[in-house]
Structure formats: C-alpha cells, structure tokens
Amino acid sequence: MNREYKTLMVTGGAGFMGSNFIRYAFRTAGFKGRILNVDKLTYAGDKENLADLASESETGRYRLLQHDICDHEAMSRIVRDERVDGIVNFAAESHVDRSIAAAQAFGATNVLGTLTLLEAARAAWGDRRDVLFHQISTDEVYGSCPEPREFAEDDRYEPSSPYAASKAAADHMVRSFGVTHGFPYAITHATNNYGPYQTPEKLIPLVLTRLYAQETIPVYGKGDNVREWLFVDDHTSAVWTVITRGKAGESYNIGSGERLTNLDLIHGLGREVAARTGRAPDFFKALMKFVVDRPGHDKRYALNAEKLRRRLGWKPAVSFDQGLKATVAWYGQNEAWMARARTRLGNWLKAEGTAWAKRRS
Numbered sequence: 001m002n003r004e005y006k007t008l009m010v011t012g013g014a015g016f017m018g019s020n021f022i023r024y025a026f027r028t029a030g031f032k033g034r035i036l037n038v039d040k041l042t043y044a045g046d047k048e049n050l051a052d053l054a055s056e057s058e059t060g061r062y063r064l065l066q067h068d069i070c071d072h073e074a075m076s077r078i079v080r081d082e083r084v085d086g087i088v089n090f091a092a093e094s095h096v097d098r099s100i101a102a103a104q105a106f107g108a109t110n111v112l113g114t115l116t117l118l119e120a121a122r123a124a125w126g127d128r129r130d131v132l133f134h135q136i137s138t139d140e141v142y143g144s145c146p147e148p149r150e151f152a153e154d155d156r157y158e159p160s161s162p163y164a165a166s167k168a169a170a171d172h173m174v175r176s177f178g179v180t181h182g183f184p185y186a187i188t189h190a191t192n193n194y195g196p197y198q199t200p201e202k203l204i205p206l207v208l209t210r211l212y213a214q215e216t217i218p219v220y221g222k223g224d225n226v227r228e229w230l231f232v233d234d235h236t237s238a239v240w241t242v243i244t245r246g247k248a249g250e251s252y253n254i255g256s257g258e259r260l261t262n263l264d265l266i267h268g269l270g271r272e273v274a275a276r277t278g279r280a281p282d283f284f285k286a287l288m289k290f291v292v293d294r295p296g297h298d299k300r301y302a303l304n305a306e307k308l309r310r311r312l313g314w315k316p317a318v319s320f321d322q323g324l325k326a327t328v329a330w331y332g333q334n335e336a337w338m339a340r341a342r343t344r345l346g347n348w349l350k351a352e353g354t355a356w357a358k359r360r361s
C-alpha cells in the first residue's frame, strides 16, 4: 500500500531531525501536500533551520506554528481545522544529560505531549484508517545491549535514563491507543543520529564545535561506550518509507550497523578536522579531558534493523566515513549557525541551568 498525505503535521520540525525530515519531504521525496511544523521553539529549536523553504512558505505549503504539543486546545484545533491526515511526532526534550539534571520537562513534553497529540488525533480522525500517527522513538528504550547481541523490535523495554523512560512511556501510550481504539500508528526506534543542524550539546556537534574553536573536549568515563551512528538523511528516508508504506500497528528499528566507541569517534572527528584545517594530525589529543562518567550510562547500543530492510526494502545510503566527512565540512562552513546555537545553549544555562548541566558545559 502507498499512503498519501494532503496535510502532514510534523512536530518538533525546527529541531535537528525534524528540520532535516521536512527539507527531505519537499526536496527529495517530492511531497506535493502541505506541512505544518508545530514547534514550541525551545532552546533546541531554530526556525532558521528551514529558512531555505522560502518558496514553500510563500505558497502556504510550509507553515511554522509555534505551540507547545501539551496545549490540548491548540493541538485539537490544528488537527481538526487544518484537516491533518498524518502526524510525525519528533517533538521532544531529547538530551539525556538534561533529563538527569531535571526530568520534569521530559515527562511533560515526551509523555503528556504525545498523549495530547494522540487525543487530538483520535477526536479528529474518529474511525478513519487512511491516516497515520507516527511516533519517533529511540533505541534507548531497550537499554544497554550486551555484546554481541542486537536488539530487535520484540525485545523488552529496559530504559536507563529519565529521557529513555519518558520515550518508552510515550511508546506505550501510542501502542495502547492502537490496541484499545484501533488507532492507526507506527513507531520507529532509531540509533544515534548525526549530521547538519544538530544542537552542539550532542556528542558529534559538541566535539566539532570544540575542535574548531580549540576548546576542551569532555569525554565520559574511559570513552569506551559504544554507539551506532546513523546519518540523519538515512533516518529521514527510513521514516518516509514507514509513513508511506509501513504497516499500521507496527514498530521498526532504524540502524546502520556502524558501531564505534566514543574514543574512536572523537579520534576520527579530530583527524578529519586536522586534515581540513591544516593542523597537526593529533592536535585534538591535547584538548581531550576525561570526566566523571554519566550516571546510569548505557554501555552499548546495537540495533537489528532487518525488519525494515526485509519488509520495506530500506537500507542506509551513507557510510559512516562519508557521513562523517560531510558533517565535519558542514560544521566548518556554518560558523554563524554554530555561534547562534551556542548562544541559545548559553542563554538556557544562565536562565535554567542546573548544577549538573553547568558542570558539563
């Protein structure tokens, strides 16, 4: 089956993965309908991330609506009055360290916000089954994955951080609407994404901003935690595949199989920045500083993404080597974007930063 949408509501579309998804929909997938980007514009959201969609804005095919997804009245009105026929829920508090410092916002946006969207959609959609609610979830809901296993979709949830627990709770809410009401949904669990427009509190952009500025790079513990890295365009193409051709009521893992320790990752980024800037190949080693490990830090993530490959024919198109080079180049060429993102983070720290977050900054 091929699902088509007239009006897609993308929440959190001013953030890293959501903005890449919206751009892909118009520029790569050839989407002919409208996209409503519902975003609260927290410290993580920047409307300039989609400044290149000026022509779609002029024709009304792209609109940014600044709202909190916990706002029941606004969400209900938008889904009903704008005749939304698909929702892709990217909006979230997304940074694990912040959830350790202060978890309440994670409960609000990730759990209550998802529930608010589900209720708004169910009220507007009734018994319609030609619509879809797509929940963007994470590999972190499964918890740490022991060697040499890979987690599949039917593995049990064992979230370690308040962030992962809030995402797990949201998934349970989505699935419960499917079981209880026959509500049409899909869920995708992705591994760590990287690429352009990622806020420099996450590992790769954090390391890159520090490397370019020649500042200290904090490394948790021994740097031996393993993450599976997925280029953001591959995540986007996977989500597009699922919302157009996936089966309602199913969940799919999205992974690349490219697994690295944090130390190997930082070394790779350092060598690439050195090559681009003409610095000594190991200049980055003097910047690295091992810091106290993150409490509850999952040791390893590893997903089995065979279901998505076998059933829907999706596979990643960008190797880690290609993605890393493209990402290092993008951050090197977008200094103004980086400066703005760092200012937003700094402002947040001044206004709301907790002792833990300040220690890490």
Ligand SMILES: NC(=O)c1ccc[n+]([C@@H]2O[C@H](COP(=O)([O-])OP(=O)(O)OC[C@H]3O[C@@H](n4cnc5c(N)ncnc54)[C@H](O)[C@@H]3O)[C@@H](O)[C@H]2O)c1
Residues within 6 Å of the ligand: 011, 012, 013, 014, 015, 016, 017, 018, 038, 039, 040, 041, 042, 043, 044, 045, 046, 067, 068, 069, 070, 089, 090, 091, 092, 093, 094, 095, 109, 113, 136, 137, 138, 139, 167, 189, 190, 191, 192, 193, 194, 198, 199
């Ligand atoms: N980054 C990753 O590696 C990764 C991996 C797997 C899954 N995910 C999931 O993907 C989604 C997007 O992640 P990201 O890295 O792009 O996040 P991000 O932090 O870059 O962006 C989140 C966006 O959501 C918006 N937002 C936050 N609270 C909101 C609210 N209450 N109402 C409306 N908008 C709100 C922010 O303004 C921002 O634009 C999240 O659901 C996250 O859990 C992320």
